[in-house]
Amino acid sequence: MVQNPARRTALADAAIEVLAREGARGLTFRAVDVQAGVPKGTASNYFSNRDHLLDQTARYIHERLTPDPVMIAELLRAPRDRDLVKALVRDIFRRISEDRAGYVALLELRLEATRRPELRARLTEAVRDELDANVAYHLGQGLPGDRETVVVLYLAMTGLILEQLTLPEVLGTDGLTALIDAIVERIVPAA
Known part of the structure; x- marks a missing residue:
């Protein structure tokens, strides 16, 4: 090659x-x-x-959607509390919104994986590894919550991202930051 x-x-x-x-x-x-x-x-x-x-x-x-280490380092200067989780989740949403094609392509690959067992196995492994890395990162950084907190937050944000990228008129764009903050408030325990 x-x-x-x-x-x-x-x-x-x-x-x-x-x-x-x-x-x-x-x-x-x-x-x-x-x-x-x-x-x-x-x-x-x-x-x-x-x-x-x-x-x-x-x-x-997944490489394309990886956060900028300088921006993350800047965010991590803040106290390890719910407000920091809000900032990190807002950054995830911003990056995905700015790379709409990347995330929509990932959704297409997920759909194709339902028809291709080999792709499903590789994609499952990659997404599971990324989720495990996110859990380890969250816990390693001393952010509030446990593994279940991260998984539930992942699922809630996956739903919000799917909605916003495929049918943005359902929720509109006004109030998305407040909605993200509300998701974090309801899922992530106080420090």
């Missing part, structure tokens, strides 16, 4: 855009080549088959 990291990243970004716009069925090597503006056949030089493309795209989405 070709090892040009910049080209691989451009192809992964293109795959995310194709997934978000056309769904998993529209994700072809040719569609990725066109989206990336590269010669026909380029994507097939980087990904051995469609399953490899799906798998690598899923991994890259």
Whole structure:
């Protein structure tokens, strides 16, 4: 396989855009080549088959949605209380809202995983590992709550994000920060 990291990243970004716009069925090597503006056949030089493309795209989405360490370090200067959890959750929502295509592509991959057992296994492992890492991070940072707190917060925010990215008119945009704060208030115990 070709090892040009910049080209691989451009192809992964293109795959995310194709997934978000056309769904998993529209994700072809040719569609990725066109989206990336590269010669026909380029994507097939980087990904051995469609399953490899799906798998690598899923991994890259998680990288793309990873928070900026400088911003997180700045947030973590605050006391380890419910207000800090609110700030961290607002940051998650902001990042996902700013990378709508990335999260919609992840939703498309989740749907495709219902039809592809191998993808389901890899995606399940990746999402479980990320949730476990979030729990470990939350507890390791001394934030209020326990494992169940983080899991319930994850589920509530997943629902809010799904609603906002797919049917934004249901909740509108006014009051989303207050709604996120209310979710945290109801789930995360006081310090």
